[in-house]
Amino acid sequence: MEAKIAIAIDDLTVAYNYKPVLWDIDLQIPEGVLMAIVGPNGAGKSTLLKSILDIIKPLAGSVTVYGKPYKKQRDLVAYVPQKGSVDWDFPTTALDVVMMGTYGALGWIKRPGSAQKKQALEALEKVGMLSFQNRQISQLSGGQQQRIFLARALVQNAAIYFMDEPFQGVDATTEKAIIQILKELRKAGKTVIVVHHDLQTVPEYFDWVTFLNVKKIATGPVADIFNDDNLTKTYGINYKASIAEGTL
Amino acid sequence: MKEYIDLLVSDYTLQIITLGTAVLGALCGMLGSFAVLRKQSLLGDAISHASLPGIAIVFLVLGVKNNNGLLLGALCSGLVSAVFIKGIISKTHLKSDTALGIVLSTFFGFGMLLLTYIQKLPNANQSGLEKYLFGQAATLLASDVWLMSAIAGVSLLVVLLFWKEFKMVLFDADYTKTLGFHVKFIDTLITSFIVIAIVMGLQTVGVVLMSAMLLAPAAAARQWTNSLAKMVFLAGMFGAVSGVLGTAVSASANNLSTGPVIVLIATLFVVVSFVFSPIRGLLFKQIKLWKNRNDLKLMKTLLFMYNLVKDHENVSHPHKIQLLNNFQGYTKKSLKRLQAEDLILLNKSDWSLTKKGFHTAKNLYTHQ
Ligand SMILES: Nc1ncnc2c1ncn2[C@@H]1O[C@H](COP(=O)(O)OP(=O)(O)O)[C@@H](O)[C@H]1O
Numbered sequence: 145m146e147a148k149i150a151i152a153i154d155d156l157t158v159a160y161n162y163k164p165v166l167w168d169i170d171l172q173i174p175e176g177v178l179m180a181i182v183g184p185n186g187a188g189k190s191t192l193l194k195s196i197l198d199i200i201k202p203l204a205g206s207v208t209v210y211g212k213p214y215k216k217q218r219d220l221v222a223y224v225p226q227k228g229s230v231d232w233d234f235p236t237t238a239l240d241v242v243m244m245g246t247y248g249a250l251g252w253i254k255r256p257g258s259a260q261k262k263q264a265l266e267a268l269e270k271v272g273m274l275s276f277q278n279r280q281i282s283q284l285s286g287g288q289q290q291r292i293f294l295a296r297a298l299v300q301n302a303a304i305y306f307m308d309e310p311f312q313g314v315d316a317t318t319e320k321a322i323i324q325i326l327k328e329l330r331k332a333g334k335t336v337i338v339v340h341h342d343l344q345t346v347p348e349y350f351d352w353v354t355f356l357n358v359k360k361i362a363t364g365p366v367a368d369i370f371n372d373d374n375l376t377k378t379y380g381i382n383y384k385a386s387i388a389e390g391t392l
Numbered sequence: 393m394k395e396y397i398d399l400l401v402s403d404y405t406l407q408i409i410t411l412g413t414a415v416l417g418a419l420c421g422m423l424g425s426f427a428v429l430r431k432q433s434l435l436g437d438a439i440s441h442a443s444l445p446g447i448a449i450v451f452l453v454l455g456v457k458n459n460n461g462l463l464l465g466a467l468c469s470g471l472v473s474a475v476f477i478k479g480i481i482s483k484t485h486l487k488s489d490t491a492l493g494i495v496l497s498t499f500f501g502f503g504m505l506l507l508t509y510i511q512k513l514p515n516a517n518q519s520g521l522e523k524y525l526f527g528q529a530a531t532l533l534a535s536d537v538w539l540m541s542a543i544a545g546v547s548l549l550v551v552l553l554f555w556k557e558f559k560m561v562l563f564d565a566d567y568t569k570t571l572g573f574h575v576k577f578i579d580t581l582i583t584s585f586i587v588i589a590i591v592m593g594l595q596t597v598g599v600v601l602m603s604a605m606l607l608a609p610a611a612a613a614r615q616w617t618n619s620l621a622k623m624v625f626l627a628g629m630f631g632a633v634s635g636v637l638g639t640a641v642s643a644s645a646n647n648l649s650t651g652p653v654i655v656l657i658a659t660l661f662v663v664v665s666f667v668f669s670p671i672r673g674l675l676f677k678q679i680k681l682w683k684n685r686n687d688l689k690l691m692k693t694l695l696f697m698y699n700l701v702k703d704h705e706n707v708s709h710p711h712k713i714q715l716l717n718n719f720q721g722y723t724k725k726s727l728k729r730l731q732a733e734d735l736i737l738l739n740k741s742d743w744s745l746t747k748k749g750f751h752t753a754k755n756l757y758t759h760q
C-alpha cells in the first residue's frame with residue numbers, strides 16, 4: 145500500500161549571503177513516519193526545517209503540505225525549535241510558554257482563557273511537567289526546558305511535527321520520555337520529523353531517515369538505507385572514528 | 393523637603409514639569425522593557441542620537457521653530473535611521489552592533505554639524521536648539537505634557553491589546569512565525585513605539601542621555617521579578633519615580649539641570665536593584681554562595697568521618713578528634729554545627745557519628 149505524501153519538497157535551494165547551504169533538495173515524506181534527519185554540523189538540517197516552515201526564504205523551490213502550499217496548511221504543522229535558539233532567562237513561566245501553543249488557533253489580539261489553560265495543562269501533564277507549571281523557565285534543567293518546548297508543540301494538536309534536536313543536552317530519563325511521546329504520535333497517525341545527532345540510536349528510534357549534507361544524499365526506510373555506504377557519503381570516509389571520538 | 397512641597401503646591405510651572413517627567417518616566421520604563429528584552433539596547437541609543445539631524449533640518453529648511461514641529465523632524469529622522477539599521481543588517485554581512493554604530497555616529501555627526509552651522513547664522517532666532525542635546529525640562533509646557541500623556545495612553549492601550557503577540561515575538565520570533573503571525577508587523581510596532589518614546593523624551597532628557605532613560609528603569613525592574621507583566625509595571629513605576637524625584641532634586645538645588653538628574657536617579661535604581669534584589673541581586677547571590685561553600689565544607693568533614701568509621705561494626709563508636717587532624721576541612725566551629733544538626737555527637741575529645749549522620753553521609757557518598 146502506498147502511503148499518502150505529507151510533505152513534498154521540490155528543488156529547494158537556500159543560501160545565506162550567497163553561500164549555498166541547501167542545494168536542490170527534492171524530498172517526499174510519507175504520512176505517518178517517524179523520520180530522522182541526519183548529517184554533520186553545518187549540513188543545513190536546521191535550515192531545511194526553517195525553510196520548510198517559511199522562516200527563511202529560499203532562493204528557489206517549493207514546499208507543499210498534503211498537496212497545498214505550506215502557507216495554507218500552517219494549522220497542520222507544529223515546530224519545536226532548537227533549545228538554544230531562545231533566551232531561557234526571559235521573564236516567564238513554564239505554563240506561559242506552553243500556552244503559546246494555543247495562540248495560533250486563538251489569532252490576533254484575543255486573550256487566552258480557561259479553555260487554553262486547560263489544553264496547556266494537559267500537555268504539561270503529558271510531558272511530566274505539571275508540577276513545574278509555575279517555575280520561571282531559567283530555573284528548569286535542560287531536559288525540562290526541552291519537555292516544555294515539546295509540550296508547546298503538542299498543544300497545537302498538529303498532524304505534522306518538526307523538531308530540531310529535541311534530545312540535545314537532555315538526561316537519559318527525558319530522552320526515554322520524549323521518544324515514548326514521539327512513538328505515541330506516530331501511532332496516532334501523525335508524521336514526525338526530527339533533526340537527530342546521535343547516529344547510534346537511529347535504528348532504535350526511527351523508521352525513516354534522510355541523509356543530508358547540503359545536498360540530499362538519501363531518504364527512505366531505516367531498514368533499507370541506514371548503511372555504511374550512505375553514512376560514508378554523508379559524513380566522509382572516517383565517520384566511524386569521528387563517532388568514537390564524539391566529534392560528530 | 394517641606395520647602396519643596398510648598399513650592400510644588402504653589403508653583404504651576406513646577407507642577408507641569410513634575411507631571412511631565414513622571415509621565416515620560418512611566419512611558420520610557422514601559423517601552424524600555426521591550427527594548428531590554430529584545431537585547432537591542434544599542435538600538436535606542438542609535439535612534440536617539442540619529443534624531444538630531446531631523447531637528448536641525450526641520451529648523452533650517454522649513455523654518456519651523458515650535459517644539460512639536462521639531463520633534464516631528466526628530467521622529468522622521470529616528471525612523472529613517474531604524475530603517476537604515478535594519479537594511480544594513482539584512483543586506484550586508486555586518487554585525488548588528490556595527491550597523492548600529494555606523495548609523496549612530498553618521499547621523500549624530502551630521503546633526504552636530506548642522507547645529508554648529510545654525511549657531512553661526514546671523515539670524516537670532518536659532519537659539520534653543522542645544523536644549524535637545526541635554527534636555528531642558530523647564531521649557532515643558534502644559535500642551536507638551538498633554539501630548540506626552542496622550543501618547544503614553546495610546547502606548548499602554550497598544551501594549552495591552554498586543555500583549556500576547558509582543559511577549560511571544562520577544563521570546564521566540566521564529567515560532568511565532570510558524571503560528572501564522574506577521575512577525576515583521578509586530579516587530580515594527582514595537583520599534584515604532586520605542587522611537588516615539590525616545591522622541592517624547594528629547595526635550596526633557598536630551599539626545600545624549602535618552603537611551604539611558606529608556607533602559608535604566610527596565611533593567612532595574614528585571615532584577616525584582618520573573619514575570620513580564622510585573623516587570624513592565626515596575627519599570628513604569630521606577631521611571632515615574634525617577635522623573636518626580638529628579639525634578640524635585642533639581643528644583644531644590646539651584647543650577648542642576650533636570651534631565652541628567654532624572655537619569656542619575658534612574659541609574660541609582662539600577663545599582664540598588666543589581667545589588668539588593670532578592671531574586672537576582674549580587675548580594676543575595678554572594679550570601680548563597682558563602683552558605684553553599686560552608687555547607688560543602690561541613691559535608692566534606694562528614695564524609696571524611698564516614699570513611700573512617702564505615703568499616704567498623706558499630707558506626708557510632710566514638711573516635712578521637714585528633715584523628716581528624718590530617719584533614720584540612722574541619723574547625724571547632726564546623727564540628728559544633730554538625731552536632732547542632734544532629735549529625736554527630738561530641739563528647740570532650742571524642743566524636744561519634746549519629747545514625748542520621750551516617751545515613752546522610754552514605755547518601756552523599758552514593759550520589760557523588
Ligand atoms: N543566520 C545565518 N546566517 C549566515 N549563515 C548561517 C546562518 N544560519 C546558518 N548559517 C550557516 O549555514 C550552514 C548550515 O547551518 P545549519 O542549518 O544550522 O546546519 P545544521 O543544523 O545542520 O548544523 C552553516 O554553515 C551555518 O554556518
Ligand SMILES: [Mg+2]
Nearest residue numbers: 189190191226
Ligand atoms: Mg542545527
